[in-house]
Amino acid sequence: MIGLSAAIGLLPAVASAGPTLDKIKARGTIKVGVGTTPGFFAPGSDGRWKGFFVDFGRALAITTLGDPDKVEFTNSSPQQRLPALQAGEFDVLLSGVTVTITRAFQLGFHFGPTVFYDGQGLLVRKDLGVSQAADLDGATIGVQSGTTGELNIADFFRKSGHKFTPVTIEDTGEFINALESGRVDAITQDSSDLIGKRTQLKKPDDYVVLPERLSKEPLAPAVAGGDDRWLELVNWTVYATVQAEEWGITQANVDEFLKSDDPAIQRFLGVDPSLAQAINLDPKWAYNIVKTVGNYGEIFDRSLKPLGWERGYNRLWKDGGLLYSPPFR
Ligand SMILES: N[C@@H](CCC(=O)N[C@@H](CS)C(=O)NCC(=O)O)C(=O)O
Numbered sequence: 001m002i003g004l005s006a007a008i009g010l011l012p013a014v015a016s017a018g019p020t021l022d023k024i025k026a027r028g029t030i031k032v033g034v035g036t037t038p039g040f041f042a043p044g045s046d047g048r049w050k051g052f053f054v055d056f057g058r059a060l061a062i063t064t065l066g067d068p069d070k071v072e073f074t075n076s077s078p079q080q081r082l083p084a085l086q087a088g089e090f091d092v093l094l095s096g097v098t099v100t101i102t103r104a105f106q107l108g109f110h111f112g113p114t115v116f117y118d119g120q121g122l123l124v125r126k127d128l129g130v131s132q133a134a135d136l137d138g139a140t141i142g143v144q145s146g147t148t149g150e151l152n153i154a155d156f157f158r159k160s161g162h163k164f165t166p167v168t169i170e171d172t173g174e175f176i177n178a179l180e181s182g183r184v185d186a187i188t189q190d191s192s193d194l195i196g197k198r199t200q201l202k203k204p205d206d207y208v209v210l211p212e213r214l215s216k217e218p219l220a221p222a223v224a225g226g227d228d229r230w231l232e233l234v235n236w237t238v239y240a241t242v243q244a245e246e247w248g249i250t251q252a253n254v255d256e257f258l259k260s261d262d263p264a265i266q267r268f269l270g271v272d273p274s275l276a277q278a279i280n281l282d283p284k285w286a287y288n289i290v291k292t293v294g295n296y297g298e299i300f301d302r303s304l305k306p307l308g309w310e311r312g313y314n315r316l317w318k319d320g321g322l323l324y325s326p327p328f329r
Contacts, residue, residue: 017280018229020091024064030071032057033081033090036172037196039307040096041073049073052303053094055293056115056221056238060092062288063237063281079146079170082107085224092234093222096190098148103222112221112234113242115296117313117322119213120149121191123198125206128185132212137162142178142187145170152215153188176200179207190217196307239325240286243268244295246316246325251294254287268328275328286328296323 017025024030034041034053041051049057058068076084076095085093086107096118097103099111122141124130133156143150145168157164167184169175176197178184187194194209201207221234244250247265249257258271267275270283277283293299300311315321 018227020223020227020230021064021233024091028065028070030057030061030064030092031090032060032071032073033076033084033093033095034073035078035095035193036075037096037193038199039196039303039309040192041075041094043073050303052116052299053096055299055303056241057092057094059237059241059289059293060234062292063233063285066282066285066288068292077146077170077172078144082109082146082222085109085222088224091223091230096193096217096219097222098190098217099220100148108225109222110225110231112223112231113238114218114220114322115238116192116219118190118192118217118219120152120188120215120217121194121213122186122188122210123179123194123207124186124210125179126208127206130186130210132210133214134160134162136164136186138164139185140165140167140183142167142169142175142184144168144172144175144189147189148215148217149188149190156214172197188214190219192219195309199307236328237289239328240268240289241293241296241299242316242323242325243328244286244290245297245323246318249290249295251291251298254290258287264328 034049036042039051041049041054044050054073057071057073061068061071081093081095084090099114103109104111122133122136130136141153141164143153143166150168153166167178169178175187179187180201191209191213198204198207198209221238223231223234254269257265258269260266263272266272269287270276273283276285294302300314311321313322315323317324
């Protein structure tokens with residue numbers, strides 16, 4: 001207690017809620033831009049959105065409004081979603097947006113922690129007999145406009161000296177159709193997107209996602225610049241899921257952990273409310289996130305394991321992955 005009071009004593013009083021949180025509270029819902037890749041985001045048969053990114057949207061609804069259902073998910077094309085975020089139509093994009101330096105500096109976006117480390121892939125018809133991108137010399141390749149994939153594939157072919165013909169498509173349905181109709185020989189996108197979308201093809205077994213990855217695609221929540229407090233809420237909402245996994249706190253055992261003697265866990269779960277009070281959040285916010293959507297590993301396993309995804313880079317740092325939460329103190 002003395003340590004915490006001394007630490008916060010050095011700081012000015014808690015910052016104001018911030019314009020985005022004020023807007024969310026006044027509206028009573030949080031607006032989240034998403035995609036449509038199976039496993040990552042999809043409206044369920046009951047109309048309720050589900051998926052890996054969707055769960056982070058629900059966690060944010062808990063942080064901001066204390067209710068996982070006070071969130072409105074809207075699909076927006078990769079080309080339209082960044083301008084829409086800039087125009088304030090979304091509070092956050094959870095749509096597989098890659099962190100890039102130009103999006104930060106030129107477009108003025110801020111990124112939360114990477115929630116999925118991905119890489120660009122190629123989805124091709126098996127009967128083309130190709131095993132790597134370089135075999136696609138002379139091919140026609142579909143790219144989705146406004147994506148990093150559109151830029152990376154051009155770099156790849158320039159570097160390798162091979163030729164290709166890009167076919168730029170905005171609409172996701174058309175993008176997939178172009179492959180099925182034979183208008184293009186291959187399509188390129190984040191491998192997460194291709195592996196999910198392959199399952200939606202009429203004959204998925206006739207197609208393969210090549211094992212090669214052409215780029216680094218760290219996918220993170222994106223917010224408009226200029227609202228530091230909002231960015232921090234996004235950051236720490238994601239970190240809460242990672243920290244819970246590190247401590248082994250799950251949806252099923254979180255109530256047991258309320259009895260933990262560990263002071264850090266007591267602060268995290270709000271048994272000791274001093275931390276939440278110091279940062280002006282409901283003492284139960286992290287508890288509610290774990291209880292409702294689970295820790296990072298549970299979020300991953302719920303939506304992505306059924307599709308055959310391995311954790312890979314998306315394991316905790318202590319298990320050899322890249323996920324790491326700074327301290328909750
Ligand atoms: N990561 C790339 C691509 C983002 C992207 O297109 N994501 C996929 C989902 S992972 C998507 O939204 N596809 C369109 C859809 O699902 O409707 C970027 O930031 O430019």
